[in-house]
Amino acid sequence: MEYFIQQLINGVTLGSIYGLIAIGYTMVFGIIGMVNFAHGDVFMLSSFIALMLLLVFTQIFGLGFLAVALFIVLILSMLLTSLWSWAIERLAYRPLRGSFRLAPLISAIGMSIFLSNMVQVAQGPRNKPAPTTLTGVINFGDGTDFVITLSHKQILIVAVTAVLLLAFWYVVQKTPIGRAQRACEQDRRMAALLGVDVNRTISITFIMGAALAAVAGLLFMIYYGVVHFNDGFIPGVKAFTAAVLGGIGSLPGAVLGGLLIGLVEALWSAYFSTDYKDVATFSILVITLVFMPSGLLGRPDVEKV
């Protein structure tokens, strides 16, 4: 039983990271109907940015207080990753708006290849070990048979995710920016006629998605303690699976999907085999798309002639 609860905790931690990435996919898909293939690599890039900023602050500026360093790294990493995402949208996607349907997807695949190889060329193909941070753990039920370990990292990940999701939900539901986004999602042309700056709204969507991916990147770096230039693809596809499972276009769906995928992965690894955990996730993707294409919380897509 404690083993099961332990795996649940691991799953929720992992799922929080997937959920944060999945929001970027689901928002972009909702607003321009495109699978932003490069989003997984933006996440990978952000984990590198976070790692290097942490090194810059600890080694060059000699910032000893870790909590402050991590907080500054988080803010800066969100800013820099957003800048990348903005530039990518501006350069690779915006000129293709209104072009034929496959063009943005191909462009996004090209961008994804470019990003992972740029990081490889700039930083080398080897695993990059991150400095160890937050090693503490909390044990529940010490001295009894029922011991559950909760590490500080896991608490941080779940807490940061929860706070950010609340802030994000507030922005989307209660602010003019969020209203413009929801308007563009429903009908882009009508929103433009009513004075919404569609291009700006789309840019903001990319920036918000990237900022959340940057948080996921920092948390990923802290949790696993290692980053690699090829880390974008598999987490990217898993996060996309999460977005699809939750119902693409739906924000709560993305978080729910992320948590479910995290749980499935943790439980599968624990009770079946680690080797096939990615196969399990990809099978969920296939099964969801084939039998339930609108996901758990999505709207059904009606075919029009």
Next chain:
Amino acid sequence: MAAEAGARHGIGAAVKDAAGTGLLALGLSIPIIAYRTDQTMSNQLVLSERWGLVAVLVLMAFAARLIYLLAPSIKFQRKPVAAITAEEGASPLRRAVALVGLALLFAYPFLTIALVGRAGAIKWVDNFAIQILIYVMLGWGLNIVVGLAGLLDLGYVAFYAIGAYAFALLSTHYDLGFWVCLPIAGILAAFWGVLLGFPVLRLRGDYLAIVTLAFGEIIRLVAINWVDLTRGYAGISGVPRVSFFGLPFEESEDGFAAFFGLEYSSIHRTVFQFYVILAMVAVTYFVTVRLRRLPIGRAWEALREDEVACRALGINTTNTKLTAFSLGAMFGGFAGAFYVASRGQGFVTPESFTFSESALILAIVVLGGMGSQFGVAIAAVVLIGGTELLRELDWLKRVFGPDFEPTQYRLLLFGLAMVLVMIWKPRGLISTRMPTVFLRRRRAIRGDLVGEGHG
């Protein structure tokens, strides 16, 4: 809009705009370019600064933007093109050019031997010609699925892998040769094409793309993890190479060279492989061209144009999609078996079948112009040959220092090229299509007017 500002307000505004681009490049370079991480012996990372490189990149971005703004002639302008361009004339000139091209292709191995000698020719035939031809074949196979039937497949490499593994397993377990396994590999891949095609028939557009991507990854992950069968990452080695219809290319009594009374040379095998893949490519070409004129080929293209109308006209869309899937898969399977027996050196690992391989094949099809056989071939030559040429740029080491390795920029440039070609020519390099059914005269149609399929 910024471009117009540059033209209107002259150099000042353009410089300002370019300075903004430079600033953006500076922002993007922090910290990923500005610092380099190196591992110490105790597995810790240390930083070293590279601000010189950042300055170079910023200046390059500034200069590129400035040139773009001040030189209007190189801008990506779309000229208005007539919807229906010139009639395809079987003019004697075109025919002559085509014939000369074919003759050169046939003579290619002997021309290279004559020009650079036997030792040098192996590289030019094997690395360039054979590799390009494998990708032409894969491109044409995928072209049936994506270009003709309009089904976006991001997991095509799965069938390439199935062909390769089918050949490797059959030959190592049952001691079968290349020529026996080649058709079996194709049939098995086609079978898997039907199997994977069935569940995805209901899907359309991006969803179909993602599901095929997932299938491609599942096949690769199974190949990695089913160690008993595939030996995982270690791969299967000792697979027989291409033989001259049973005569191996060996320096022995019953080898090819001895049988024909020639002096043994490793170039024999390479040249023979070139003609094998050339023949396979020719078969792919003719099958596709003929199929396009048959009812099934017309059904594919009709499906691409409008699926709902197809169903209304009584076309069985299930069978139509499945045939496209399985035929495309079959050619992928052939190419996979050939790859193991030739360039794979009788060795196959899951590493050869990653997603980037699928993306590469898809890029060849899309950049060449979906549905255009000639365009796909050109794109394969440019992309594969071009990235292969980077290996030849050793002189750059003299400019940038001995640490400079041009080949590591291969995929970087390739990704960038995909983005730029999409912006410049979203319909691919060859953007006209030849219809197979026409009223009175046969005329090329602009790519924009061709449907792209819903699934």
